[in-house]
Amino acid sequence: MLRIAVPNKGSLSERSTQMLVEAGYSQRRDPKELVLTDTENEVEFFYLRPRDIAVYVGSGDLDLGVTGRDLLLDSGADAVEMLALGFGRSTFRFAARPGTVESVTDLAGRRIATSYPGLVRAHLAEHGITAEVIRLDGAVETAIRLGVADVIADVVETGATLRQQGLEIVAEPILRSEAVVIRGKGRAETGADHRIDQLTRRLNGVLVARRYVMLAYDVELARLDDAVSLTPGIEGPTISPLHKDGWVAVQAMVPRDETNRIMDTLYDLGARAIIVTSIHACRL
Numbered sequence: 186m187l188r189i190a191v192p193n194k195g196s197l198s199e200r201s202t203q204m205l206v207e208a209g210y211s212q213r214r215d216p217k218e219l220v221l222t223d224t225e226n227e228v229e230f231f232y233l234r235p236r237d238i239a240v241y242v243g244s245g246d247l248d249l250g251v252t253g254r255d256l257l258l259d260s261g262a263d264a265v266e267m268l269a270l271g272f273g274r275s276t277f278r279f280a281a282r283p284g285t286v287e288s289v290t291d292l293a294g295r296r297i298a299t300s301y302p303g304l305v306r307a308h309l310a311e312h313g314i315t316a317e318v319i320r321l322d323g324a325v326e327t328a329i330r331l332g333v334a335d336v337i338a339d340v341v342e343t344g345a346t347l348r349q350q351g352l353e354i355v356a357e358p359i360l361r362s363e364a365v366v367i368r369g370k371g372r373a374e375t376g377a378d379h380r381i382d383q384l385t386r387r388l389n390g391v392l393v394a395r396r397y398v399m400l401a402y403d404v405e406l407a408r409l410d411d412a413v414s415l416t417p418g419i420e421g422p423t424i425s426p427l428h429k430d431g432w433v434a435v436q437a438m439v440p441r442d443e444t445n446r447i448m449d450t451l452y453d454l455g456a457r458a459i460i461v462t463s464i465h466a467c468r469l
């Protein structure tokens with residue numbers, strides 16, 4: 186059995202499980218379940234705190250895990266990123282009361298509260314700055330109001346928590362994070378494993394299905410080159426004859442977030458019957 190860690194709670198939990206289901210793996214139905222065996226795919230899933238996952242994978246006790254890039258780097262575990270999953274995006278940043286800090290050099294000698302001390306210490310060391318790092322479990326924004334710290338370093342998603350506390354983002358971002366699949370450094374050297382290859386292919390398939398849509402349209406042969414340059418597809422678009430002289434049907438994958446712009450331009454080119462469909466799964 187391949188042993189994979191999945192977040193059991195928090196921001197990454199639901200979407201990790203959902204992505205694995207889309208990739209064809211069995212997942213727990215009850216949030217109290219701690220282990221689930223997927224016999225068909227030869228995988229055992231362990232539901233663990235995302236902060237602990239890098240530790241288990243780094244020690245070699247588990248083969249792979251889903252966690253946040255920020256949590257992986259903060260842990261200092263012997264594990265490496267294998268695949269970025271495109272959800273759980275956040276930025277890791279410093280914040281302070283307005284007017285107190287401008288750039289990273291202003292952090293020298295300050296008290297910085299964070300739940301990610303490894304990440305913060307590494308960043309300060311990189312910039313040659315000495316400051317006091319205070320490790321808190323959560324709700325670090327409150328540390329400034331209570332006088333425990335001058336600055337915080339925390340995950341920012343929408344920025345709503347900071348605004349609500351009257352704090353502002355200061356200095357450059359420390360890290361851009363998202364959910365990632367990790368494997369142990371030792372494991373990375375042991376060579377091919379068909380179950381890891383299968384997982385990677387399947388997750389990549391889900392990522393592509395999420396990022397692309399299938400676009401189909403009819404266009405006059407005289408306009409085909411212009412149309413194809415807008416919708417080059419992956420290998421090349423499928424061009425089929427149409428039962429109308431001088432016209433063809435085109436089918437190609439296009440990035441989901443560009444769909445409307447491409448449809449408008451195709452329409453202006455004279456393309457008609459422009460249809461978008463979702464992709465459920467794919468192997469490129």
Ligand SMILES: Nc1ncnc2c1ncn2[C@@H]1O[C@H](COP(=O)(O)OP(=O)(O)OP(=O)(O)O)[C@@H](O)[C@H]1O
Pocket residue numbers: 194195196197235236252253254255256273274275323340341342343362363
């Ligand atoms: N709004 C967010 N708040 C916290 N973490 C987030 C957010 N959006 C994305 N993440 C990512 O989720 C991971 C942290 O998840 P984790 O479960 O440890 O904390 P959490 O979601 O704050 O849960 P809790 O505080 O209840 O333990 C990190 O990789 C972080 O970058």
Ligand SMILES: O=P(O)(O)OC[C@H]1O[C@H](OP(=O)(O)OP(=O)(O)O)[C@H](O)[C@@H]1O
Pocket residue numbers: 322323324325326339340341342343344345346347
């Ligand atoms: O930018 P935002 O969208 O506001 O999200 C970021 C906030 O959410 C998280 O806190 P959480 O609710 O997990 O509480 P915690 O500090 O106790 O972990 C994180 O620690 C930030 O405080």
Ligand SMILES: [Mg+2]
Pocket residue numbers: 323
């Ligand atoms: Mg939290």
